[in-house]
Amino acid sequence: MSSLRDIANALDLSVSMVSKVLSGRMGTSGAPAETVRAIRAKAAELNYHKNVSAAALAAGKSHTVGILIHYLSRIGDLPTREEIVAGQFGIASSSLVEHVISGICDGLIAHQMRTVLGFFSTPATFERLLPCCNRSELDGIIVVDANEQLMQQLLEHNSDGLPIVTVHERRNYPELPRVSCDQPAVGELATRQLLEAGCRRIMYIGHFQDRYDGYCRALAAAGFDVDPALVFRERIYYRHQAWELWEKLGSGFPRQIDGVVAQSDELALGTLQFLLRNGFRVPQQVKIIGVDNSPFCGLLETPLSSVDQNIYEVGLTASRQLMKLIRGEEIGNVLIAPMLAVRASSSDSNDITIKP
Numbered sequence: 001m002s003s004l005r006d007i008a009n010a011l012d013l014s015v016s017m018v019s020k021v022l023s024g025r026m027g028t029s030g031a032p033a034e035t036v037r038a039i040r041a042k043a044a045e046l047n048y049h050k051n052v053s054a055a056a057l058a059a060g061k062s063h064t065v066g067i068l069i070h071y072l073s074r075i076g077d078l079p080t081r082e083e084i085v086a087g088q089f090g091i092a093s094s095s096l097v098e099h100v101i102s103g104i105c106d107g108l109i110a111h112q113m114r115t116v117l118g119f120f121s122t123p124a125t126f127e128r129l130l131p132c133c134n135r136s137e138l139d140g141i142i143v144v145d146a147n148e149q150l151m152q153q154l155l156e157h158n159s160d161g162l163p164i165v166t167v168h169e170r171r172n173y174p175e176l177p178r179v180s181c182d183q184p185a186v187g188e189l190a191t192r193q194l195l196e197a198g199c200r201r202i203m204y205i206g207h208f209q210d211r212y213d214g215y216c217r218a219l220a221a222a223g224f225d226v227d228p229a230l231v232f233r234e235r236i237y238y239r240h241q242a243w244e245l246w247e248k249l250g251s252g253f254p255r256q257i258d259g260v261v262a263q264s265d266e267l268a269l270g271t272l273q274f275l276l277r278n279g280f281r282v283p284q285q286v287k288i289i290g291v292d293n294s295p296f297c298g299l300l301e302t303p304l305s306s307v308d309q310n311i312y313e314v315g316l317t318a319s320r321q322l323m324k325l326i327r328g329e330e331i332g333n334v335l336i337a338p339m340l341a342v343r344a345s346s347s348d349s350n351d352i353t354i355k356p
Contacts, residue, residue: 002046010042022048062139064114065322067104068129069144071097071119095295096311100167103315104142111323113139126150130157138162140322145169151176163325167318169210177325179318181309182335187214189340190261190289190307195222197287197346199259203230205245205271206263211291215261230257237263242270251278254286259346265290265297265306272302272345287346293339303343310336 004022008015013035021031021039042048101117108115116138120126126146133141133154140163143154151166155175158164166178187210194202195218204215212233216226234245242262246253254275262268268290275282282288282302290297293308314336324331 002043002048004048006046007039007042007048010046011038013039062114062137063112064116064138065108065319066116066118066129066133066138066141067101067144068118068120068126068133068141068146069097069101070126070146071121096292096309099311100144100315100318103312103317104319105315107316107319107323111319113323120146120150123150123153127153130154133157133162135160135162140164140326142167142318142322163322165318165322165325165331167314169208177321177331178333179314179321180333180335181311181314181338183208183210184214184217185335186291186307186309186338187211187261188218189214189338190291191215191218192222193289193305193340193342194259194261194287194346195219195224197259197283199287200224201227201230201257202259202261203232203257204261205232205234205236205242205267206261207233207235208263211263237266239266239270239273242267243274246271246274254278254280257286259287260289262288262290265292265294265304268304268306268345269296269300272300272304276302283344283346283348289346293341297341297343302345305343305346306341308339308341310339 004015004018007013007022008018011018017031017035018039021036022043105115116132118129118132120129130153132138142165143151144167146154146166146168154164164176166176167180168178169180169183187204187208191202191204191214202215202219204212206212212231219226232245234241236242236245260268260271262271268288272282272288275286275288280286287305289305289307291307291309293306297304297306317334317336321331321334
């Protein structure tokens with residue numbers, strides 16, 4: 001890789017002059033326009049790139065951001081009690097982790113920032129990441145899906161005021177700036193899509209309050225009351241848990257409904273499989289929509305409609321918010337709008353349609 005000295009030698013100039021031109025910090029000294037053009041042309045010819053490490057050292061910055069993200073320790077397994085206490089970012093089949101990391105990293109790369117990635121699945125594994133969370137090693141951190149207990153640990157450890165941005169659905173630590181998908185809009189978007197498709201008896205499965213509020217809001221806007229007999233505020237996420245719920249309700253229950261909003265794609269998948277196994281037609285008799293737009297949604301014999309939480313954009317926005325904090329700017333919370341992926345489980349068409 002070429003250096004400032006290579007450019008200076010090629011043009012018979014001082015390294016100081018080349019550095020000032022390429023950094024845009026000429027001050028009052030100035031330089032002839034032809035010299036500036038020659039330096040920039042030679043830098044392009046030699047494929048010169050700024051040495052981020054050297055610049056960071058000179059500025060007293062590390063140009064490094066830590067990303068602490070909650071993830072299941074055993075992909076495909078159910079969470080342990082400790083993991084449930086810690087909270088979790090989606091489930092293994094959802095691809096949320098990959099999308100949020102992609103968004104964060106793309107945003108930081110645009111600012112020539114390096115990243116240090118740490119995963120935690122329990123309070124104990126989170127605590128082991130704390131020693132590196134300081135200004136001597138990092139310029140800031142983005143914490144994805146840590147609960148109140150873990151954030152309190154981090155803040156108690158963060159005595160030197162390291163900039164922190166959180167990515168979390170719930171407002172679990174108001175003092176810290178947060179970026180998340182608009183959860184009431186998730187429930188509202190799913191319910192509205194079923195209403196627009198002609199559903200009038202829409203079942204709700206899920207415990208997230210914000211999404212349930214959105215479900216209620218969409219029904220009210222369409223002139224319908226919430227029927228408590230169709231609402232199941234169950235703390236469940238997985239396909240087999242959907243089966244357990246449906247087996248309790250019995251094979252006759254689907255005759256009371258014409259639509260289902262499920263809080264995860266796995267719950268929607270379990271619902272789809274139960275209905276098909278028991279002779280119901282989807283979407284002709286019952287329409288179904290999940291949440292997360294998981295990779296498997298488009299691979300099913302009856303492709304599954306889903307609300308996409310736009311998690312890449314959440315991660316990208318979190319990185320931009322952190323960079324503002326690092327520069328000393330004030331920031332607030334940001335909500336990212338979800339999108340809707342309409343497939344055959346809630347539509348007469350087999351073609352996927354993405355709606356804002």
